[in-house]
Amino acid sequence: MTAAGDRAPREAGGRRSGVLDRTLCVAPMLDWTDRYCRRFHRLLNPRALLYTEMVAAPALLHGDPARLLAHDPGEHPVALQLGGSEAAELAACARLGEAWGYAEINLNLGCPSARVRAGRFGACLMADPGRVNECVAAMVEAVRIPVTLKQRIGIDQADDYDHLARFVDGIARAGCGVFIVHARKAWLQGLSPKENRDIPPLRYDRVQRLKGDFPRLEFVVNGGIGDLDQAVALLRGLDGIMLGRAAYHHPWLLAEAMPRLFGVPMPFARRTDAVRAFRPFMDRELAAGTPLSRMTRHLLGLFHGRPGGRRWRRILSTEAQPPGAGLEVVERALAQVSEESRL
Ligand SMILES: Cc1cc2nc3c(=O)[nH]c(=O)nc-3n(C[C@H](O)[C@H](O)[C@H](O)COP(=O)(O)O)c2cc1C
Known part of the structure; x- marks a missing residue:
């Protein structure tokens, strides 16, 4: 266990954050994993860690926090995903997230969309590890709940393993102990966000190697996991798997995951x-x-x-x-x- 994950739980927005089980995570998906979706997913799987859609830090600070952060208590535990690149802004948003009862604050370093890039956040931040370190350190300082990262294995030409390992090492030193890794690189030019979810080849081996090199950090693998056999296989040696499209399009998978991943009966027979x-x-x-x-x-x-x-x-x-x-x-x-x- 490492810095962020080790922190003592405390009252946050009226509930205890505690130690989170990341065996099964349901990915942040803009327009999809809204609070209605999460409430349904929670019924199907009482153990999964659910993620919000990405909330942009400037929108949260200058908009209506109630509209962006309100959720049903029955969804818990839920991680709030933030997009941003200004340390002070992200720290303020992390504080808001904690106060609203979220169990984790996750920073988006995986989205390659042009709109997100124009705001200088998402995957393009992987080219600026110094800034990410600052942001992570500020968020870790601001809250007691875990601060985690969702990232790619690389961007553009910066896609070799040593580069990735250096990136993770630096951010771990800034206080992040949990890395959710979409096991594909992202091309910032030339591919749409949708293409960037399918075209760059999956390299699960890179995430497995990270776990071997940094055994004290938690690694959750994401990308292209389509069924529970694959999930079970990937869980050997990693701390968790994150399902995106498969969970959304086939939500019953979440119920079937109870016996397969947690060894307990499905919450519903039908x-x-x-x-x-x-x-x-x-x-x-x-x-x-x-x-x-x-x-x-x-x-x-x-x-x-x-x-x-x-x-x-x-x-x-x-x-x-x-x-x-x-x-x-x-x-x-x-x-x-x-x-x-x-x-
Ligand atoms: C409709 C849609 C919206 C997404 N929105 C986000 C987002 O807000 N933040 C994020 O980090 N990733 C986002 N993603 C990427 C997913 O979290 C996930 O990394 C990606 O789909 C790969 O996982 P999968 O193959 O299991 O779907 C989105 C994906 C989809 C399909």
Whole structure:
């Protein structure tokens, strides 16, 4: 264990942060892992560490913290991912995150999008380790919860192992003990963010080598993990795995991960039970004015590959859209799927 992870838990926003289990993390995904998505994922997996979408530090400091940070207590534990490159700003945002009850503050060094680059944060910061060290040190100083990094294995031409190892070593000295590594480099020019998630080859061996060279640091591997067999294999020798697209498109994987990764029963025997368990939350949110589709859009992949899965997706993606749509739409979709799933 290292500096950030060793810190004593203390009351943060009314709850204890404690030691976090990072065996299974669900990746930060802009527009996808909003608070509705996370509430559903939490039902499916009580043990995973969930990440927010990236919140840009300037937006948080000059905008409305309640809008950007509010979440349901039932989501915990949740890590707040920040984007930024100014140490003082990031420290102030980390403090806000801690006060709002987040369990970890994560700094985004993996996003290559032009917009993020224009703000001088995300993956381009990997070219400026001195600045990252300053930012990390300021955040570690500001909060008692862990400060972690999500990064690539390299950017552009700076993609050899020694470069990566030096980068990690420097940041560990600044007080970060947990590295989530998307096991691909990023090309800052020429590839879109989407292409940068698929085209550069996966190098899990680089993350495994980091763990061998820095055994006291925690390494969570991310990128291209599509099923639980692969997750189990990668967990041998690493501290955790982070699932992004697979968890979003096939959320039932999260339930199946309970026996496979944690050795405990699935929280629900059937997918339909999970939807029923989500109903009280949706009901409360509808009463507070949240449109149904903001919640049901995260449920579309639940029956993927199952009888009735297409019908489920079609009913939710069309009938949940109109203003005023309520839980009767979910009931209709559910009735179809339960009938067909019994076949
Ligand atoms: C729609 C979408 C939005 C994303 N937004 C973020 C983000 O806000 N912050 C971040 O660090 N990574 C973001 N990512 C990258 C993921 O966190 C993850 O690193 C990437 O998808 C690779 O993991 P996977 O192959 O398991 O999906 C995003 C990915 C997707 C598909």
